[in-house]
Amino acid sequence: MSNFPISVLVVEDEALVRMGMVDYLEDSGFEVLEASNADEAIAMLVEHAEIRVLFTDIDMPGGIDGLRLAAAVRDRWPPIKIVVTSGHRNVTPDELPHEARFFQKPYNPDEVAAVFRAMTRL
Numbered sequence: 001m002s003n004f005p006i007s008v009l010v011v012e013d014e015a016l017v018r019m020g021m022v023d024y025l026e027d028s029g030f031e032v033l034e035a036s037n038a039d040e041a042i043a044m045l046v047e048h049a050e051i052r053v054l055f056t057d058i059d060m061p062g063g064i065d066g067l068r069l070a071a072a073v074r075d076r077w078p079p080i081k082i083v084v085t086s087g088h089r090n091v092t093p094d095e096l097p098h099e100a101r102f103f104q105k106p107y108n109p110d111e112v113a114a115v116f117r118a119m120t121r122l
Helices: 015-027 038-047 066-076 109-120
Strands: 007-011 031-035 051-057 081-086 101-104
Touching (some): 007 015, 007 038, 015 109, 031 038, 038 066, 051 066, 051 109, 066 081, 081 109
Parallel strands (some): 007 031, 007 051, 051 081, 081 101
C-alpha cells in the first residue's frame, strides 16, 4: 500500500454536508478536493490527475446529476473509483457504473471512508 494519501473528490451541492464530509475525510488522512456541482467536478478531474475516488451526491442543480456524472467519469477516467449517495432515492446496482457503490443518506462517514480505502487497495 502507498504512503501517499488517497485523493478524493467530494461533489455535493449542500455546503454544510460537503464541508462536514471534507473535514471528516481530511481528519482521516485523505487528500480532499471539493465541488458543488458536476461542471465543477469535471473541471477538477481534468486539472487533478491524482484523484482516485469520486464521491458524489445524485441530486444536484445543473444539467448533470450525480448518476450522469458517475457514468461520464467511468467512461473518461476508468481507474477512478466511484461512490454515489442520495437522501432522496435508493439506487440499484444496475443504475450505477461498473464497480460503483451507493450509500443512502444519512450515511456513516466511517463506513464510507472504509469503502474508499478498500476500493483503492492495490
